[in-house]
Amino acid sequence: MKIGAISDSHDHLDNARKAVEIFNEKGVEYCFHAGDIISPFMAPRVFKELEGKFIGVYGNNDGELLGLKDKFAEINGEIKGVQYSIELEGKKVALFHFLESAIFEAVIQSNKFAVIISGHTHEASIKKIGNTLVINPGEACGYLTGKATAAIIDLKSMKAELITLQE
Numbered sequence: 001m002k003i004g005a006i007s008d009s010h011d012h013l014d015n016a017r018k019a020v021e022i023f024n025e026k027g028v029e030y031c032f033h034a035g036d037i038i039s040p041f042m043a044p045r046v047f048k049e050l051e052g053k054f055i056g057v058y059g060n061n062d063g064e065l066l067g068l069k070d071k072f073a074e075i076n077g078e079i080k081g082v083q084y085s086i087e088l089e090g091k092k093v094a095l096f097h098f099l100e101s102a103i104f105e106a107v108i109q110s111n112k113f114a115v116i117i118s119g120h121t122h123e124a125s126i127k128k129i130g131n132t133l134v135i136n137p138g139e140a141c142g143y144l145t146g147k148a149t150a151a152i153i154d155l156k157s158m159k160a161e162l163i164t165l166q167e
Contacts, residue, residue: 001089002027004052005151005160007034007097007119008059009042010141012148015165016046019140019150022163026152028052030088034119034137035059035097043071050077058082059097059119089155091115108132115153124149126160135160142166 004023009016023031029052036059047054054077062068069079083096091114094107098120108116108129115133122145124138135151142148148165 001029001155003088003093003115003153003155004028004031005034005117005135005137005153006031006140007117007137007150008036008122008139008141009033009038010036010061010139010143011038011042012141012143013042013046015140015142015148016042017049018148018165019163020046020050022150022165023152024049024051028152030055032093032095032117033057034095034117035082036061036119037068038062040064040067040071043068043075043077047072047077048075054078055080055084055086055095057084057095057097085113091155091158093117108134114158115155117153124151124162126151126162133158133160138162140165 031054033056056079085094093115094113095117122139125136127134137151138149153160
């Protein structure tokens with residue numbers, strides 16, 4: 001099973017659309033958004049085209065929380081609060097925008113999750129720490145780093161790749 005990871009889209013319609021297009025092309029079954037979507041209009045304008053299931057969490061810049069939850073529900077997506085975990089193909093996946101660093105390290109070291117997806121820093125990274133694949137898909141918006149990215153994770157092989165959303 002392939003899952004997509006995106007974070008910090010900050011209302012960048014074109015880059016979010018590119019991520020959805022790539023996720024659809026690659027057969028992504030779940031799209032996990034690690035927060036800072038920003039506006040509820042992103043659901044009907046962008047993520048309704050997603051062929052896989054959308055699950056997101058709130059980020060620190062998401063203001064209209066009920067609006068986001070409602071608009072994503074209208075497209076059969078879900079906003080799960082500030083953190084979420086799910087088991088897929090026997091592997092636990094954790095999703096959140098950010099945690100204080102000591103708590104984040106403790107979650108990684110717990111070995112309770114096969115995959116941890118987070119955002120907030122806008123810095124893309126893929127690391128294998130122990131048995132845990134730790135992924136920050138970077139910023140879909142490209143505003144801070146100048147690099148708009150997302151990630152695709154293959155749960156069978158436990159490998160992930162960054163994808164570029166804008167050249």
